[in-house]
Amino acid sequence: MQKIAVVTGGSSGIGLTIVKDLTAHGIKAISWDIKPSTENIPFIECDVTSEAKVNEAFNKTVETYGAPTILVNNCGLQFMSPVDEFPLEKWNQLISIMLTGTFLCSKTVIPAMKKNKWGRIVNVSSIHGKVASPFKSAYVSAKHGVLGLSKVMALELAEFGVTVNSICPGFVDTPLMRAQIVKQSELNNMSEEKVISDIMLKPACIKQFTTTDQVAALVRYFVSDDASTITGEAFNMSGGWGMGH
Numbered sequence: 326m327q328k329i330a331v332v333t334g335g336s337s338g339i340g341l342t343i344v345k346d347l348t349a350h351g352i353k354a355i356s357w358d359i360k361p362s363t364e365n366i367p368f369i370e371c372d373v374t375s376e377a378k379v380n381e382a383f384n385k386t387v388e389t390y391g392a393p394t395i396l397v398n399n400c401g402l403q404f405m406s407p408v409d410e411f412p413l414e415k416w417n418q419l420i421s422i423m424l425t426g427t428f429l430c431s432k433t434v435i436p437a438m439k440k441n442k443w444g445r446i447v448n449v450s451s452i453h454g455k456v457a458s459p460f461k462s463a464y465v466s467a468k469h470g471v472l473g474l475s476k477v478m479a480l481e482l483a484e485f486g487v488t489v490n491s492i493c494p495g496f497v498d499t500p501l502m503r504a505q506i507v508k509q510s511e512l513n514n515m516s517e518e519k520v521i522s523d524i525m526l527k528p529a530c531i532k533q534f535t536t537t538d539q540v541a542a543l544v545r546y547f548v549s550d551d552a553s554t555i556t557g558e559a560f561n562m563s564g565g566w567g568m569g570h
Contacts, residue, residue, distance in 0.1 A: 326443065330354040330548065331386060331393045333373055333430055334400035336362035338499040339449060342537035343397055343544050350545060353390055357382050357430070358400075373400050373426030383433045392437040395548045398427040398471070399449040403501060405460040405508050419463035424470040431478060435487070444487035445548040448475050449540070452493045452563040455570035460512055468493075472559050479557030488556035490547045495563030496525050498534040530565030 330347050334340040335356025344366050347354040356362060357371035367390070371382035386393060400422050404415045427448055438444025453461060454468035472491055479489040496502050509520040526532045539562060546552055561567035 326394065326441075327391065328352045328394050328548070329386075329391050330395035330397060331357055331430070331434065332397040332399055333357045333371070333426065335366070335397075336360060336368065338501055339494075339497055339537045339540050340397075340399040341366070343399065343541045346538070346541035346545055347395075347548070352395065352548070355386060355390060355393075357386075373430055374421040376429050379426075379429045379433050387437075392441070393434045394438065394441060394443060395445045395447075396430060396434045397447045397449065397544055397548075398430055400426050401449070401451075401501070403461070403464055403505055403508075405464075405505070405512060407460060408462050411462055416463045420467050420470075423464070423467035424474070427471050428474060431474075431489075435478075435482065438487045439482070439485040442486045444482070444485070445552075446475075446478065446482075446487065446489040447544050447547045448472075448489070448491045449544075450475075450491040450493050450559065452495045452561060452567045452570075454491065454493050454559065455561075455567050460509075475559070476557050483556060486553075488547070488552065490552075490555060490557070491559040492540060492543055492547075493559050493561045493563065493567060494535050494540055495529060495561075495566045496534050497540060498536060502534070526564070528566045529563060530568070533564065535562050535564070 332344050335344045336358040344354040355367040361368040369382045372378040450471045451468040453465045454472045457465050475491045510517045
């Protein structure tokens with residue numbers, strides 16, 4: 326069986342590395358994103374917050390490559406503000422992309438996976454799906470929700486040979502994360518170096534950022550046959566920050 330993977334938000338950052346890694350290991354990987362990558366990878370335009378757009382992207386994928394056997398829900402963004410100042414439109418945007426988007430994309434691919442009696446869904450959550458940090462109310466709420474949704478899907482899909490797992494990275498070295506350093510510096514009135522040492526890496530045992538290659542390698546394991554009895558799990562990649570969670 327030819328494995329066909331859809332990676333949401335696959336045009337940059339973690340998603341792009343996942344697409345490239347899966348491709349290098351013989352899996353046909355396609356990015357669903359709102360814009361194409363600067364690199365030459367398969368791409369289908371998709372707004373994950375719109376059920377109509379997700380269905381359209383699914384149909385285009387089936388027509389061009391075949392029915393997806395793997396889904397990596399990776400779309401993400403960040404906005405930081407105190408709760409009492411958090412703009413409703415930003416709250417809705419983050420929840421729509423990271424939680425509703427995960428629901429819509431999963432809902433769309435599940436029927437084909439059930440018919441095939443095989444499938445892999447990997448949700449890129451965050452250590453913030455288990456713990457909280459100031460100024461990240463929407464992000465933390467969305468990522469907690471992703472873990473809950475993943476457990477429900479794991480229960481429902483086990484009998485069909487479909488596994489559902491989540492990855493919970495700490496800080497991954499991407500442009501999105503680097504932008505957070507600048508924002509944290511402003512919110513906490515401290516230097517960017519202090520933000521890294523005293524906020525981002527302080528709760529971790531291993532004082533270094535996770536790489537996109539490390540996340541991609543774990544995704545590759547979860548979609549392999551070696552992980553066929555692993556489902557409903559949320560695996561930390563946080564340098565020990567999430568220890569005990």
